[in-house]
Amino acid sequence: VKGNAGSLRKYQILRQQGLMPSKQLPTALIIGVKKGGTRALLEFLRLHPAIRAAGSEVHFFDHHYIKGFHWYRHRMPPTLSTQITMEKTPSYFVTSEVPRRVQRMNPAMKLILVVRDPVTRAISDYTQVKSKRTNMPKFEDLAFLNGSKIVDTTWVPLKIGVYARHLERWLQYFPLSQFLFVSGERLIVDPVAEITRVQDFLGLKRVICEKHFYFNATKGFPCLLKSEERPTPHCLGKNKGRSHPYIDPVAIQRLRDFYRPFNQRFYQLTGMDFGWS
Ligand code: A3P
Numbered sequence: 001v002k003g004n005a006g007s008l009r010k011y012q013i014l015r016q017q018g019l020m021p022s023k024q025l026p027t028a029l030i031i032g033v034k035k036g037g038t039r040a041l042l043e044f045l046r047l048h049p050a051i052r053a054a055g056s057e058v059h060f061f062d063h064h065y066i067k068g069f070h071w072y073r074h075r076m077p078p079t080l081s082t083q084i085t086m087e088k089t090p091s092y093f094v095t096s097e098v099p100r101r102v103q104r105m106n107p108a109m110k111l112i113l114v115v116r117d118p119v120t121r122a123i124s125d126y127t128q129v130k131s132k133r134t135n136m137p138k139f140e141d142l143a144f145l146n147g148s149k150i151v152d153t154t155w156v157p158l159k160i161g162v163y164a165r166h167l168e169r170w171l172q173y174f175p176l177s178q179f180l181f182v183s184g185e186r187l188i189v190d191p192v193a194e195i196t197r198v199q200d201f202l203g204l205k206r207v208i209c210e211k212h213f214y215f216n217a218t219k220g221f222p223c224l225l226k227s228e229e230r231p232t233p234h235c236l237g238k239n240k241g242r243s244h245p246y247i248d249p250v251a252i253q254r255l256r257d258f259y260r261p262f263n264q265r266f267y268q269l270t271g272m273d274f275g276w277s
Pocket residue numbers: 033034035036037038039040090123124125127184187188221222223235236239240241242243
């Protein structure tokens with residue numbers, strides 16, 4: 001490219017025609033929810049030749065917004081004009097300034113949200129924190145106020161699970177038609193069904209199918225036969241699909257009762273019943 005004016009011109013033409021890869025801002029985001037299965041979803045989607053995604057969480061709209069769109073674009077992998085640029089940052093869903101910022105950048109943004117039973121999600125979140133900390137209090141002691149039966153709604157792992165509230169905020173900026181809601185539970189038992197919905201939503205050919213997956217009985221999760229990064233069968237990392245600690249069933253029931261009206265509202269807003277009891 002540096003060589004002479006002729007080759008520079010050729011490069012510019014190829015780029016204009018979309019035949020030379022270049023970095024683009026994302027047109028689709030996986031906005032959450034934390035511990036919903038966001039890594040699995042992204043890794044599965046990366047099997048599609050028309051999808052290019054940033055590997056790690058970019059946190060542009062929450063932590064790095066001040067750095068501007070130029071910084072954001074440079075975090076993205078190069079794409080051809082036929083490819084979609086994506087990224088996933090699960091904290092976007094619950095951060096209040098994010099919907100307005102996303103809308104300002106691209107009002108046509110496609111928004112994908114993977115949700116999971118909020119009680120299991122909270123336990124998964126707790127398990128993650130516990131794995132990095134010594135002397136972590138019991139889940140039951142954090143979820144309820146001073147040993148009472150009152151749910152501590154200010155405890156972040158519980159706050160995140162009030163999906164209806166967060167979604168209502170997003171719906172002030174984007175129509176429902178720009179969202180796709182993925183069931184985290186179905187992503188485990190029938191990954192192809194959920195990935196097919198995502199491919200359709202993104203307007204892509206159904207390329208990702210049964211032949212890409214196998215069920216790893218030891219891990220208890222669907223894993224990939226091969227991917228862009230690895231040509232051999234592999235599962236997600238050790239920190240995905242961890243076993244959870246024992247939680248008092250009475251505490252679980254109380255949390256189910258707490259979430260029930262919010263879940264119902266979420267089903268109403270999305271027009272989907274996720275089957276969390
Ligand atoms: P657990 O580790 O609690 O089981 P995220 O990537 O958003 O942090 O979500 C992590 C969760 O993804 C895991 O939570 C796990 O249940 C879920 N998951 C979905 N499909 C998976 C898969 N194929 N392999 C591993 N974990 C998967």
